[in-house]
Amino acid sequence: MTATHMTTDSHDPPRAGKPPEALSRVLAGVRAHARPIVLPLVTAALVIAAWEALVRVRNIPDVLLPAPSAVAVRLWETLPFLLQQAVPTTLETIAGFAISTVLGIALAVLVSASRLAREALYPNIVFFQLIPKIALAPLFIVWLGIGSSSRITFSVFISFFPVVVATLTGLTSVDRDLLRLCKAVGARPWKVYTEVRFPAAVPHIFSGLKIAITFAMIGVIVGEFITAQAGLGYMILFAASQAEMALIFAAIVLLCVIGLALYALVVLAEALALKRYGD
Amino acid sequence: MITDEAPFQAITARGVRKVYSTPSGAVEAVAEASFEIARGDFVSILGPSGCGKSTLMLMVAGLEPATSGALTLDGLPVAGPQISAGMMFQDPTLMPWRSVLDNVLVPVSMRRPVEADDLARAEHLLRMVDLWQFRDKRPRELSGGMRQRVALARALVTDPRILLMDEPFSALDAITRDEMGLALARIWDTTRKTAIFITHSIREAIFLSDRILVMGRRPSTIIEDIRVPFPRPRTPAVEAEPEFNDLYLHLKASIHRTTPAMH
Structure with a gap:
C-alpha cells in the first residue's frame, strides 16, 4: 500500500512540476561545490588502491x-x-x-x-x-x-x-x-x-x-x-x-x-x- | 570675486620647471609653466598624455619639489605638502577596510581625532554626493562612479581652499563620466573652491571650467590660456551652443598641433 502511495505521489503533476527542477538545481549546486573536494579524494583513493594492489600482487614484503x-x-x-x-x-x-x-x-x-x-x-x-x-x-x-x-x-x-x-x-x-x-x-x-x-x-x-x-x-x-x-x-x-x-x-x-x-x-x-x- | 583682503591670486606659478633624474638620464617633465589662478576659478589643464600635467599638479600640492621657479598658494611659497589642498586622483584610492564614512574622514583622522564638526561635515558631503545611505558600506560594495564620489567627498572634508583633481573621471565609463561631470559642476557651484582639474577630455574641460590652460608636449609648456564664456550654473544644454562647438574645435586643433607625432 505504501508503495502504491509513493508511486502516485511521485507522478502527481501539480507537485512534480516544480520540485524536480529545484532538486536538480540543488544537485547541480552540490556537484559544483563537491567537485573540488571529491575529485582530489578520488585521485588519492585510486593511488592508494593501486599501491595496495601492487603490494599484494607482487607480494612485496612489509x-x-x-x-x-x-x-x-x-x-x-x-x-x-x-x-x-x-x-x-x-x-x-x-x-x-x-x-x-x-x-x-x-x-x-x-x-x-x-x-x-x-x-x-x-x-x-x-x-x-x-x-x-x-x-x-x-x-x-x-x-x-x-x-x-x-x-x-x-x-x-x-x-x-x-x-x-x-x-x-x-x-x-x-x-x-x-x-x-x-x-x-x-x-x-x-x-x-x-x-x-x-x-x-x-x-x-x-x-x-x-x-x-x-x-x-x-x-x-x-x-x-x-x-x-x-x-x-x-x-x-x-x-x-x-x-x-x-x-x-x-x-x-x-x-x-x-x-x-x-x-x-x-x-x-x-x-x-x-x-x-x-x- | 575678490571676497576678502587675501591675495587675489589663489595660485601663482612663475617659470616652474621639473626635471627628474632617472638612471637613463635627466627627463624634463615640465619645461616651463607660468600662470596665475584667481580665487574661486575652476581651471582645467588640458593636454596630451605625458605632457607633465600630473607633475604640475603634484608640484602645486607640494608633493614634488619644483626643480626651479616659484609656486605660491594664497601668496605663500609652496614648501612641502599643502594641507589646504583637497585631492582627487584617477583611481578613488579608498581603503577597502574602512566604511564609506570612515574613508571620507581619512584626511581628518590621519592627522587628529575626529570631532563632531567633522562628522557633520562628512554627513553633509555624503548627502551632497547622494551616498549618505551607503555610509556603512565598504568600497567593494560600490560601483566605480560611487567610489569616485566618495573620493570627492573625502577631498572636500577638510574644507580645503583649493581642490586638485588629476583625471578623476578617466577610469569611468562614458555614461558614468557624464554623470560625474554634472555632479561635480553642481557641487562646485555650491562651494566655489579654487580648482585645478586635469583632463584630456576637451568637452569635460569646457563644461566644467572658467578657464582652460592647454599644455603642449616637448617642450611641455602652457601653449594656450582660454576663458570659457558660459554662465553658471551650467546645464548639459551648453553643449548645444555654437560657441561650445567652436571652442571644442579650436582646442582640439591646438592639442593636435602639439603632438605632430600622432598624425
Whole structure:
C-alpha cells in the first residue's frame, strides 16, 4: 500500500512540476561545490588502491613497502603512543610558527621603514636564504643543546623568510596616490603604517604565513631527526632503525593530518582577516 | 570675486620647471609653466598624455619639489605638502577596510581625532554626493562612479581652499563620466573652491571650467590660456551652443598641433 502511495505521489503533476527542477538545481549546486573536494579524494583513493594492489600482487614484503591496509592497522594499534609523540612536535611547530610570524613581520616593517636597515640588512637576509639550512642544523645542537629550544630555533630559521618577503610586498604595494594623499594631509609616518600600510599588507602576510606553517613543521621534524629525543620525527627515525616500515608510514600519516589541521587554521584566520581587510 | 583682503591670486606659478633624474638620464617633465589662478576659478589643464600635467599638479600640492621657479598658494611659497589642498586622483584610492564614512574622514583622522564638526561635515558631503545611505558600506560594495564620489567627498572634508583633481573621471565609463561631470559642476557651484582639474577630455574641460590652460608636449609648456564664456550654473544644454562647438574645435586643433607625432 505504501508503495502504491509513493508511486502516485511521485507522478502527481501539480507537485512534480516544480520540485524536480529545484532538486536538480540543488544537485547541480552540490556537484559544483563537491567537485573540488571529491575529485582530489578520488585521485588519492585510486593511488592508494593501486599501491595496495601492487603490494599484494607482487607480494612485496612489509619491511620494503607495507600495504596501506597494514599501515592503517599499525596506525590504529599505536595511535595512543603516536598521539603522545605528536604533542611535542605540534607544540614546537606552533611555537616556531608564532616566533616566525612576529620576527618576519617585524623585520619586514624595519626593512621597509628604514632605508639604512633595507640597505644594510635585506641583502643579508636574502643571502642567508641561499644557505642550505639543513646543513646548519647540527650547529644549533652545539649552540642550544638537544632540548626543544634548538628545534624551535631551527624551525624559525627555516620558516621566517616567506613571512618577511610576503609582508614586505604588502607594505610596499600600497597605492602611491593614497600615500600622497596621506602625506598631503600631514599624516605622521607611524600613522601611515598603522592605518594604511599594515592593513593593506594583511592579505599578503597571510600568503606568507601559509608557507611558513608548512616550513615550521619541516623544521621541527628535521630538528627531531638530529636531536633524537621525542616527537614524531624521532619516531620515524626509531622505526626505521627497527625496520618497522608500517610504523614509519603511520607516523607520516599522523604528521600529514596535523600539518593539514594547522594549515587549515591559518586558512581560517586568513578568511576572517580578508573579510575585514580584503579588497 | 575678490571676497576678502587675501591675495587675489589663489595660485601663482612663475617659470616652474621639473626635471627628474632617472638612471637613463635627466627627463624634463615640465619645461616651463607660468600662470596665475584667481580665487574661486575652476581651471582645467588640458593636454596630451605625458605632457607633465600630473607633475604640475603634484608640484602645486607640494608633493614634488619644483626643480626651479616659484609656486605660491594664497601668496605663500609652496614648501612641502599643502594641507589646504583637497585631492582627487584617477583611481578613488579608498581603503577597502574602512566604511564609506570612515574613508571620507581619512584626511581628518590621519592627522587628529575626529570631532563632531567633522562628522557633520562628512554627513553633509555624503548627502551632497547622494551616498549618505551607503555610509556603512565598504568600497567593494560600490560601483566605480560611487567610489569616485566618495573620493570627492573625502577631498572636500577638510574644507580645503583649493581642490586638485588629476583625471578623476578617466577610469569611468562614458555614461558614468557624464554623470560625474554634472555632479561635480553642481557641487562646485555650491562651494566655489579654487580648482585645478586635469583632463584630456576637451568637452569635460569646457563644461566644467572658467578657464582652460592647454599644455603642449616637448617642450611641455602652457601653449594656450582660454576663458570659457558660459554662465553658471551650467546645464548639459551648453553643449548645444555654437560657441561650445567652436571652442571644442579650436582646442582640439591646438592639442593636435602639439603632438605632430600622432598624425
